[in-house]
Amino acid sequence: MKKILILSTALTGLASAAHADLTVMSWGGAYGEAQTEAFVKPFMATTGIKTIMVDSDNPATPVKAMVESGNVTVDVANIEYADAIRLCDEGVLEPIDIATLPAGADGTPAADDFLPGAVTECAVSTDIWSNVFAYDTTKFAEGPTKVADFFDLEKFPGKRGLKKGAKAVLELALMGDGVPASEVYAVLSTPEGVDRAFAKLDTIKKDVVWWEAGSQAPQLLADGEVAMTTAYNGRIFAAAMNEGKPFQIVWDGQIYENEMFVVPKGAPNKEDAMKFIAFSTSTEGLRASAQQISYGPARKSSMATEIIFKDGKTVMAPHLPTAPENMTNALETSSEFWVDHDAELNERFQAWLSQ
Incomplete structure (x- = not known):
């Protein structure tokens, strides 16, 4: 079974992950736990690729340092919107073609299904x-x-x-x-x-x-x-x-x-990184994430049906930043x-x- 390591800490913590086929950075805590349930476990079940999640206080910092040093050991990172724009402008990130992202569950093309601004030249929204x-x-x-x-x-x-x-x-x-x-x-x-x-x-x-x-x-x-x-x-x-x-x-x-998935320039497993992003930011992936934690999905199709918290009874809409009353x-x-x-x-x- 091929391994994917979802990693996020400082550069010193990445050495032990060098053997892994794919490395992804995220933020940990309740957010990391939600992503493990919504993205990582389903991705493992669907692809057979072993996936591990590790946390970081701010993945943008080590991503920039790795690209500048020419020693890129991360394939996907979860970073803030402004960092995604800045690092893209600086040539630190790989471009992402919106045409490679799956259509919504209702067949709507990704370009029309994502909310305005949720997909940029180098990044795709994981949540709001x-x-x-x-x-x-x-x-x-x-x-x-x-x-x-x-x-x-x-x-x-x-x-x-x-x-x-x-x-x-x-x-x-x-x-x-x-x-x-x-x-x-x-x-x-x-x-x-x-x-x-x-x-x-x-x-x-x-x-x-x-x-x-x-x-x-x-x-x-x-x-x-x-x-x-x-x-x-x-x-x-x-x-x-x-x-x-x-x-x-x-x-x-x-x-x-928006929080964004990005691929650092020179990622050792760029193709698999793009697959992971496409899987996680699909209609089903973003809806699954909103069932785990109160961050809003960036696809219209993800909100097409009522989202219920993992407890099976709490309606998530009032707890999302994008709820009209909020x-x-x-x-x-x-x-x-x-x-x-x-x-x-x-x-x-x-x-x-x-x-």
């Missing part, structure tokens, strides 16, 4: 996920309902968890300061807007506990280290559904985007903005942290 904030319902008699509440330490006292980085934090700050989602990037594109975002963050800075890996956010909430925290919506959903945690998501001000004040991440401004804003962010 969201940065949200959530709170422990045992901490407040009446919980927060608006993004502004995240910054209201008087009405909702307690520590706040925030991801340690500029992306999605600056946008949250502006929305918390009253900027409508539709105007966030116009404001953030100006020096005054950047100053405004950091000024809003200043109001809670002394009460922030910073997190970096996706698994840390729900853990901070579970341990009582924070009263509310930003998090990936699927992590909060998994903690509530699988572990019975008293967590509640606030969808107001959510920041959503999109009232939602912001789609601008990959173009972050491709252009990531370096400068993160430099400013790190300087602000050290102040």
Whole structure:
């Protein structure tokens, strides 16, 4: 039986995987578990190819390093949308022909079945996920309902968890300061807007506990280290559904985007990598993923029938970022903005942290 290794860690962790025929990077945690059930196990059953999933905090970093060093040991990686655009522009990724992707279960060509933006020159969406904030319902008699509440330490006292980085934090700050989602990037594109975002963050800075890996956010909430925290919506959903945690998501001000499968330039098993992506991003693959974790499928045909959580009774639609009721004040991440401004804003962010 041929082996496929689904791998994601640092470069030092890849050496042991050198014997494997195919290597794929993903993020681990509840997300990695969902992908194992939705993609890996069915792929094994269908193809007879042994598949192993290992996790990483951010697969884009080692992918870039491997391609630049000329020592590519990964065939598929799961990375954020902005990273997929940037790495494609830099020549780090292989192009993916949308014509090679399967039609929807209803026969709709892939080009028409995928939601707008879900397939780019070098990437295919695995799901639509969201940065949200959530709170422990045992901490407040009446919980927060608006993004502004995240910054209201008087009405909702307690520590706040925030991801340690500029992306999605600056946008949250502006929305918390009253900027409508539709105007966030116009404001953030100006020096005054950047100053405004950091000024809003200043109001809670002394009460922030910073997190970096996706698994840390729900853990901070579970341990009582924070009263509310930003998090990936699927992590909060998994903690509530699988572990019975008293967590509640606030969808107001959510920041959503596509997560993407990519193939690094020079992947040793490019042909098999493309097969894995086609299988996983089919109608059935994306629907199966949404049955495991509350990230929305990027194909219309995947949503054509009701999606039920793996418990067999929970209807997933209300828990997905793309549910109409969750999109009232939602912001789609601008990959173009972050491709252009990531370096400068993160430099400013790190300087602000050290102040």
